[in-house]
Amino acid sequence: NAGVTQTPKFRVLKTGQSMTLLCAQDMNHEYMYWYRQDPGMGLRLIHYSVGEGTTAKGEVPDGYNVSRLKKQNFLLGLESAAPSQTSVYFCASSAGQGYDYGYTFGSGTRLTVV
Amino acid sequence: GEDVEQSLFLSVREGDSSVINCTYTDSSSTYLYWYKQEPGAGLQLLTYIFSNMDMKQDQRLTVLLNKKDKHLSLRIADTQTGDSAIYFCAESKPGGYQKVTFGTGTKLQVIP
Numbered sequence: 001n002a003g004v005t006q007t008p009k010f011r012v013l014k015t016g017q018s019m020t021l022l023c024a025q026d027m028n029h030e031y032m033y034w035y036r037q038d039p040g041m042g043l044r045l046i047h048y049s050v051g052e053g054t055t056a057k058g059e060v061p062d063g064y065n066v067s068r069l070k071k072q073n074f075l076l077g078l079e080s081a082a083p084s085q086t087s088v089y090f091c092a093s094s095a096g097q098g099y100d101y102g103y104t105f106g107s108g109t110r111l112t113v114v
Numbered sequence: 115g116e117d118v119e120q121s122l123f124l125s126v127r128e129g130d131s132s133v134i135n136c137t138y139t140d141s142s143s144t145y146l147y148w149y150k151q152e153p154g155a156g157l158q159l160l161t162y163i164f165s166n167m168d169m170k171q172d173q174r175l176t177v178l179l180n181k182k183d184k185h186l187s188l189r190i191a192d193t194q195t196g197d198s199a200i201y202f203c204a205e206s207k208p209g210g211y212q213k214v215t216f217g218t219g220t221k222l223q224v225i226p
C-alpha cells in the first residue's frame with residue numbers, strides 16, 4: 001500500500017536553480033494537490049488538479065508550475081528558486097469532491113533554498 | 115472569510131483527556147476533519163464529521179461540532195505519549211473541487 005509517494009525527501013538548492021518535485025499515487029484518485037507548510041501558517045495550497053491533463057492555481061501559485069500528464073503523477077516545478085520557497089512541500093490526493101474520505105498525504109519534501 | 119483557527123500548543127499529562135479546539139468562519143462547510151501529523155511525516159486523516167452532525171465518537175476520539183458557533187473540538191481520552199503530534203482542523207466546502215482549508219495546527223505535547 002504505497003498511497004502517495006513523494007520524491008525527493010530532501011533537497012538543497014541555490015538561488016536561481018530549478019527543480020521538479022514528483023508526486024505519485026496508486027489509488028486511482030482523480031484529484032491531486034500540492035501544499036507548502038511553513039511554521040505558524042499551516043498548509044497553503046499551491047496548485048491542484050481535478051483530473052489528468054488539468055491544473056489550476058491555488059492560494060500561493062507564484063513561482064511554481066505543475067503538470068499532470070498522467071493520472072497517477074503530479075509534478076511541481078520551481079523554475080528559479082528563491083529563499084522564500086524554503087519550505088516543506090506536501091502532495092495529497094483525494095477521490096473527488098463530496099467524499100468523506102479526506103485527503104491522503106505524502107510524507108513531504110523538505111526544500112532549502114540558499 | 116475562509117479562516118480556520120486553532121491554538122498553537124497544548125500540553126497534557128499522560129492518561130488525562132486532551133481537548134483541541136478549532137473555529138471556522140464559513141457556514142457553507144460540508145465536512146470538517148481532524149488530521150494528525152507526526153514528526154517528519156505527512157498528515158494522516160484521523161476522523162471527520164459531516165456538518166449536519168453534532169457529535170461523532172471513534173474509540174478514544176470524540177468530535178463535537180457546534181455549528182451555530184462554528185466551533186469544532188477533538189477530545190482524546192486517556193492521552194498517550196504516542197498521541198504527541200500536530201493536529202490540524204480542516205473544513206471542506208462544495209465547489210468545483212473539494213476545496214479544503216486547513217488550520218494552522220495545534221501541537222500536542224503529552225508529558226509522561
